[in-house]
Amino acid sequence: MKTQTITFNVFRFNAETDYLPYYKNYELEVGQDDLVLDILNRIKWEQDGTFSYRRSCRHGICGSCAIKVNDKPVLSCKVNVLELVEQFGTELTIDPQDKSRAIKDMVIDKKNFWEKYDAVKPYLIADVEEHPDKENIVSKDEAEQLLEADYCIQCGSCVYACSALGVNEDYLGPAAFAKAYRFNADVRDEAKIERLEIVDELGSGVWDCVKCNECAEACPKEVNPIEKITKLHNQLFAENVAAKNVASKHAVGFKHSMEKHGLLDEGELVRYSEGNLGVMKHIPEAITMFRKGKIVLPWNMPKSKNLDEVKKLIKSSSTVEEYKGSK
Amino acid sequence: MSLEIKKYDVVIVGAGLAGLAAARELQVAGKNVAVITKLHPLRSHSGAAQGGINAALSEEDSIELHEFDTVKGSDYLADQDAVNLMCSKAPETIRWAEHMGAAFSRTEQGTIAQRPFGGQSKPRACYAKDRTGLTLLQTIYEQMHRENVKVYDEWYCMDLLYEDGKVNGVVAYDIKSTQTAIFNAKAVMFATGGYGRAFSVNSNAHANTGDALSIVARHGLPLEDMEFVQFHPTGLAGSGVLISEAARGEGGRLYNSEGERFMERYAKEKMELAPRDVVSRAITTEIREGRGVGPNKDAVAIDLTHLGEEIIMERLPELRDLAITFLGQDMIKEPIHIAATAHYSMGGIPCNIDGQVQKSPTELVEGFYAAGECSCVSVHGANRLGANSVLEALFFGRHVGKAIARDVDGLGFKDATEQNAQKALAQLETLLTNNGSERVPELRNELQESMTFDAGVFRTRETLLRQKEKIAELKRRYKDIRIDDKSKVYNTDLQEAIELGHLIDFSSFIVEGALAREESRGAHYREDFPTRNDEKFLQHTFGYMKEDGSIELEYADVVLGKFEVKERTY
Numbered sequence: 073m074k075t076q077t078i079t080f081n082v083f084r085f086n087a088e089t090d091y092l093p094y095y096k097n098y099e100l101e102v103g104q105d106d107l108v109l110d111i112l113n114r115i116k117w118e119q120d121g122t123f124s125y126r127r128s129c130r131h132g133i134c135g136s137c138a139i140k141v142n143d144k145p146v147l148s149c150k151v152n153v154l155e156l157v158e159q160f161g162t163e164l165t166i167d168p169q170d171k172s173r174a175i176k177d178m179v180i181d182k183k184n185f186w187e188k189y190d191a192v193k194p195y196l197i198a199d200v201e202e203h204p205d206k207e208n209i210v211s212k213d214e215a216e217q218l219l220e221a222d223y224c225i226q227c228g229s230c231v232y233a234c235s236a237l238g239v240n241e242d243y244l245g246p247a248a249f250a251k252a253y254r255f256n257a258d259v260r261d262e263a264k265i266e267r268l269e270i271v272d273e274l275g276s277g278v279w280d281c282v283k284c285n286e287c288a289e290a291c292p293k294e295v296n297p298i299e300k301i302t303k304l305h306n307q308l309f310a311e312n313v314a315a316k317n318v319a320s321k322h323a324v325g326f327k328h329s330m331e332k333h334g335l336l337d338e339g340e341l342v343r344y345s346e347g348n349l350g351v352m353k354h355i356p357e358a359i360t361m362f363r364k365g366k367i368v369l370p371w372n373m374p375k376s377k378n379l380d381e382v383k384k385l386i387k388s389s390s391t392v393e394e395y396k397g398s399k
Numbered sequence: 400m401s402l403e404i405k406k407y408d409v410v411i412v413g414a415g416l417a418g419l420a421a422a423r424e425l426q427v428a429g430k431n432v433a434v435i436t437k438l439h440p441l442r443s444h445s446g447a448a449q450g451g452i453n454a455a456l457s458e459e460d461s462i463e464l465h466e467f468d469t470v471k472g473s474d475y476l477a478d479q480d481a482v483n484l485m486c487s488k489a490p491e492t493i494r495w496a497e498h499m500g501a502a503f504s505r506t507e508q509g510t511i512a513q514r515p516f517g518g519q520s521k522p523r524a525c526y527a528k529d530r531t532g533l534t535l536l537q538t539i540y541e542q543m544h545r546e547n548v549k550v551y552d553e554w555y556c557m558d559l560l561y562e563d564g565k566v567n568g569v570v571a572y573d574i575k576s577t578q579t580a581i582f583n584a585k586a587v588m589f590a591t592g593g594y595g596r597a598f599s600v601n602s603n604a605h606a607n608t609g610d611a612l613s614i615v616a617r618h619g620l621p622l623e624d625m626e627f628v629q630f631h632p633t634g635l636a637g638s639g640v641l642i643s644e645a646a647r648g649e650g651g652r653l654y655n656s657e658g659e660r661f662m663e664r665y666a667k668e669k670m671e672l673a674p675r676d677v678v679s680r681a682i683t684t685e686i687r688e689g690r691g692v693g694p695n696k697d698a699v700a701i702d703l704t705h706l707g708e709e710i711i712m713e714r715l716p717e718l719r720d721l722a723i724t725f726l727g728q729d730m731i732k733e734p735i736h737i738a739a740t741a742h743y744s745m746g747g748i749p750c751n752i753d754g755q756v757q758k759s760p761t762e763l764v765e766g767f768y769a770a771g772e773c774s775c776v777s778v779h780g781a782n783r784l785g786a787n788s789v790l791e792a793l794f795f796g797r798h799v800g801k802a803i804a805r806d807v808d809g810l811g812f813k814d815a816t817e818q819n820a821q822k823a824l825a826q827l828e829t830l831l832t833n834n835g836s837e838r839v840p841e842l843r844n845e846l847q848e849s850m851t852f853d854a855g856v857f858r859t860r861e862t863l864l865r866q867k868e869k870i871a872e873l874k875r876r877y878k879d880i881r882i883d884d885k886s887k888v889y890n891t892d893l894q895e896a897i898e899l900g901h902l903i904d905f906s907s908f909i910v911e912g913a914l915a916r917e918e919s920r921g922a923h924y925r926e927d928f929p930t931r932n933d934e935k936f937l938q939h940t941f942g943y944m945k946e947d948g949s950i951e952l953e954y955a956d957v958v959l960g961k962f963e964v965k966e967r968t969y
Contacts, residue, residue, distance in 0.1 A: 088888040117840035121883030121892040129604040134442040176889040195541035196500030204494040209509035222502045
C-alpha cells in the first residue's frame, strides 16, 4: 500500500513536571485509511508511551477524542490524515482543544465545558411516570422539531472553536445552546420558559453569539449549533421572554429599519438599541462615519427601490417580534 | 500519603445504561449513592448501540413470543425465569425511557416505531434512527443527573473490598492525579460492560477491557459462561468497526474473491439473513480457505450497490459514512469489505435474577451486585439476539437498583482501613517502577491476535491448548513489563498496563471454558465437536481462578421453563 511520510508536530505538556508546554516531532508513514486517532495510537504505542489523550469508541459516537490539527477542530477517530495533508501539507500540528486548559498533552480540563452544559437544565423536565403502560404520543413532525440536536455527542469541538467564548468566558456557548434547544423543541418538556430566561441573559446568553458560523463548521455530527441559537432567538420573541435590552432592541431596530427603508439606517439602529442617551456616547464615531458617508442624516435616508419586496420578505420570514408586554 | 476513605450506602462501578439506571433508582429511593467511571458517563459504550431495543409493544406481538425468540436464539442456554422477567417488563421499561425523554423514532400514529431484526418473529426493535443507544444513554444520564447523583468520572476502579463473604466497597484512583481512595459502602454494584477487547478484530470501544471480571476473579469468585463471545458477521475489514445488521436486512449480498455469492453453500434458504453465528462462520471459512478479498485477503465483500443511492442515503447513511471513513469505500458505488468481529460478551459475573452476585451455583455474596454486559444472569445463553442487549442493560440496571434499595438497609457497614487498599497500591507501585523489558502494546497485540486466531469463531482442542499455553506465556512476560510514563498526571500508560493484566486474566476463562465444552452451541463452535450435546452441556460453566492462576471449572443447571429444548433451526 502506498504511504506518505508525514511530520507531526505534537503539543506536549505535563502539568506535574513541565513549566511550559513544548512541541515534539514524530515522523510516521501514513497510509490512505489512517485516521488521526491511528496516529495518536501509533505515537503512544510505538514511539512514546508518555503521550496522553482521551479516546474510547473509535467510531465517532462517544465524543472523547476531539483535538485540533493545524487549529482545525477534529474528532480524531473520524478524520482521515491524508485529507488533512491535502489541506495543510505534510507537516501537521497536533494540539489539544484549548492549550490554556491542558493537563497532559491532548488531555484538557473540561470543567468549563460541563459547567456550561449544566447551566441550561440539560434534561427533560416533566413528571417521570415510573411505571407507564403507554408512551407519550409524539407525531413525526413534532419529533423532527429537534432538528438532530439530540445527535450532539458533547465532544466540545464547537465550544473550543467559538469566537464569542474566546473573548467572553461567561458565554454559555454553542453546545449548551444546542442542548437547550433540544429540550425546548421537545413537546414533552415543561420548562421552556425557564430555559429561555437562562439563554436570554446578557453576557452568558444567546445574544452574545457573533454569528461567525465556526460552531457549525467544527461539529463532526452536523448538529449545526448556530441554527439552534437562531431558533432560541425566535423562541425568545415568540414566548415573550426577550428582555428589553440592547441586544434584543438591536434585533427589533434592525427589522424596523428594513421595514421602513428596505436599507439599514445605521444611525437610527444605534439610537433604537441604546436609546437617546446611549446614542450620545457614540457621537465621535458617528462623526467619523458621517464624514465617510457611512451614515446619513435622518431626513436624507434613502429608500430601497425594492422596498415592497423587502417588506414581503420580512413578513414571510422575520422572527423578530414586537415586545408584547414582556418585562 | 494519607488515604481518603469515602463512605456511601452504595457504590456503582460503570456508568453505561445499567449503572446509571441503578444509580437513579437508588437516589430516588433516598440512598447515599456514588457512581465511579473511568470515562465520563456520556462516553460509555452503551451509546454506540445502533439498531434498537426490543419490546413486544404491538398488537400482533406478544411477551411470550419475545421470550421464545430469546430462548431459542440463546440455543436454550438462557435461564428462562430471567428471560421471562426481562421480556415481560420490556414494554414498561421502554415507555419509562420514553417518558424520561428518549427521542424514539415514531409511527404515523405517533407511537414508538419498531423495525424487524434477526431472529425475531415480529418487528420488535424500538429505535431512534440508527442511534438508539445514544438517545437512551443520554436520557438515563440526564435524568440521573437531574436527581443529583454523585459521579466520580475518570476514576479507575482497581479492587474490590471482599472479606468473609461480604463486599464492603472498592479501591479506585483518580486518573487525573493517580490519587487512590477507598469507597467504603454497604453494597457495591458492578456494571462495567463487555470484554470484546480480548480479540484483535472487535467492534468494541477501547474501554471495554472487562476490568470487573478480572477484579472479581482474582478474589476467587466465579465467572460464568465466558466461552460465549458473539462474533458479528459484518465488521469493517481491519478495524472491526460495526456495520449494523441493517446492511444485510436491507438486502446486502456477500461475495468472495471469486465473485461467488457463497452463502448459497452455507444457508441455501436464508442466505445472508441466516443468524449471526452461521454467517460469521461462513465468512471466516471463505477467508481461511483463501477466498478473501482486499490487500490482506482478510475480508469478504458485501454488495449494496443494487439498492441505489436513494435507499442507502435514507436507511443506511451512518453505515455509509463509517465505510468511507475507515476504508475509503462508498457503498453506493462499490462493495465494501467486511469480516466477522468480536462484538458481544454473553458470559460474565454470575448473578441471580435480582443481580446478586453468586459465590457458587448455590451461594450468594453479601452486598455485591452486577448488571449489564459484565454480568451473566443469563438472558442471552450461548448467543444474544440483536436489540436484546440494550434492553438487558436498561431493564436489569433499573431492576437491580431497586433490589439494592430494598436490601441495603439490612446490610452491614464494615469500616474500611487503609490496609484494604494495600494490594491496589502495591500493584500501582509495581507497574510504575518495574523496569522490565516487555512493552504493553506488544503483549496486548499478541494476546488479541492469538485469541482471534485460536479462540475465535472456530475452535478445536488443538488451537485452544495452544492458546492456553500462549496465555501462560503472556502471564509470565507481563511480570516483566516496563511502562514509559512514570508520572501521576493522567497516566494512560499505567491504565493500559492494568487493563492488559485484566485482559490476560479473564481470557484464560474464555479458553478453559471453551476447551472443556466439547460441543458446539450458539456462538461457541468446536470444529472437533460440531453438534450440540444437551446431555452433557445443557449447563452453565462456572470458572474459578486458583492462586497459581489455573482455572477450575464446575457446571450449574440451566433454569428451564415453558419452552421445550429443541434443535435450533431457522
